[in-house]
Each structure stands twice: as structure tokens, then as C-alpha cells.
Amino acid sequence: MAAAKSLGWKVKPMHREKAEAAERLSRELGLPDIYDLLWDLNAARKAAAYGDVSSPTFNAEDLARKIETYVEAVEVVVGKSKPNK
Numbered sequence: 001m002a003a004a005k006s007l008g009w010k011v012k013p014m015h016r017e018k019a020e021a022a023e024r025l026s027r028e029l030g031l032p033d034i035y036d037l038l039w040d041l042n043a044a045r046k047a048a049a050y051g052d053v054s055s056p057t058f059n060a061e062d063l064a065r066k067i068e069t070y071v072e073a074v075e076v077v078v079g080k081s082k083p084n085k
Helices: 002-006 015-029 035-049 060-081
Strands: none
Touching (some): 002 015, 002 060, 015 035
16 A cells, blocks of 8 residues: 555555555556455455454465565655655
């Protein structure tokens, strides 16, 4: 959401719209594709909170690496969108 906001994109605070924004960031700016990861994380959240879906299985190291890679890519986008001082 930080990258989308820094680009002036309007994204509703709902999971589907956030996942679609992530997909657009990947397609248009080359950020890592985390669309499926966002759906899996949301399913894990729902499984823990409500028990209405089964939780996906994650490898902690792989998950941490994917998140770190994405955060680093977002930092580049956000840094580029800031006005020069």
C-alpha cells in the first residue's frame, strides 16, 4: 500500500483491491509478484481468527525472504516518488 500511495493510486482498504494493486505494481513497475502470497496470508489470518478456512502451510524462511525482497522493492519505489529537496 505504501508504494501504491506514493504513486497516487487510490486503493480501497479491502483485501481484493490490495491484492490487485500488488498485481499492478508487479506488472507495471516490476515489483515481485505477491498476489498469491497476499491471498495465502489472508487465508492464514482468517483461519486463525475465524477457523472458517484451512490455513496454508508456510516455510518461515521462504516467507521471510519473500517479504524482505518485496519491502526492499517498495523502498525503491517510494524513494523514487519523493520530491528532491
